[in-house]
Amino acid sequence: MKKIILFVGGILAVGLLHAQDKAASDAQANNPLANSIALNFQNNYVPKLTNAPDEAYLNTTWIRYAQPFAKGKLLLRVSVPFSTVAIPNIPNLATGIVNTENGLGDMNAFLSYNFVSKPTATMGVGPMVTAPTAAENLLGSGKLARRDCFCGFYS
Numbered sequence: 001m002k003k004i005i006l007f008v009g010g011i012l013a014v015g016l017l018h019a020q021d022k023a024a025s026d027a028q029a030n031n032p033l034a035n036s037i038a039l040n041f042q043n044n045y046v047p048k049l050t051n052a053p054d055e056a057y058l059n060t061t062w063i064r065y066a067q068p069f070a071k072g073k074l075l076l077r078v079s080v081p082f083s084t085v086a087i088p089n090i091p092n093l094a095t096g097i098v099n100t101e102n103g104l105g106d107m108n109a110f111l112s113y114n115f116v117s118k119p120t121a122t123m124g125v126g127p128m129v130t131a132p133t134a135a136e137n138l139l140g141s142g143k144l145a146r147r148d149c150f151c152g153f154y155s
Helices: 002-029 090-095
Strands: 038-046 057-069 074-088 098-104 107-118 121-131 145-154
Touching: 107 145
Parallel strands: none
Antiparallel strands: 038 057, 057 074, 074 098, 074 107, 107 121, 121 145
């Protein structure tokens, strides 16, 4: 009887440990500050713009690369947008004519110092720089910008 209880108890303990490991790895998969090298592709599509002709839309595909340094305390994240912007012709708004521009947008880079690094919670601060790399005026700000940034993740 003791052997059966020990066997069942061992199986339950292994199952609980596996579930905890899976929850932690699932959380890291969604963590933008995770201590892992990552190459992500994300698409943001807005099919309808308010107070605009039906043909107006926005579509941006982001390519993001993340590289941790210093045992995960520092994380460099670079984002490159490729956008298609179809917006109404402003001077002739009543005509319903839509102008479309597409190409590279403004790239940005964020260097985070992660002062909290746990599997289900990460917090970091650091500088973010946006470079005026847009191929067309509609796709970017046309200005070099530097900001301080705080990023937190909790799962």
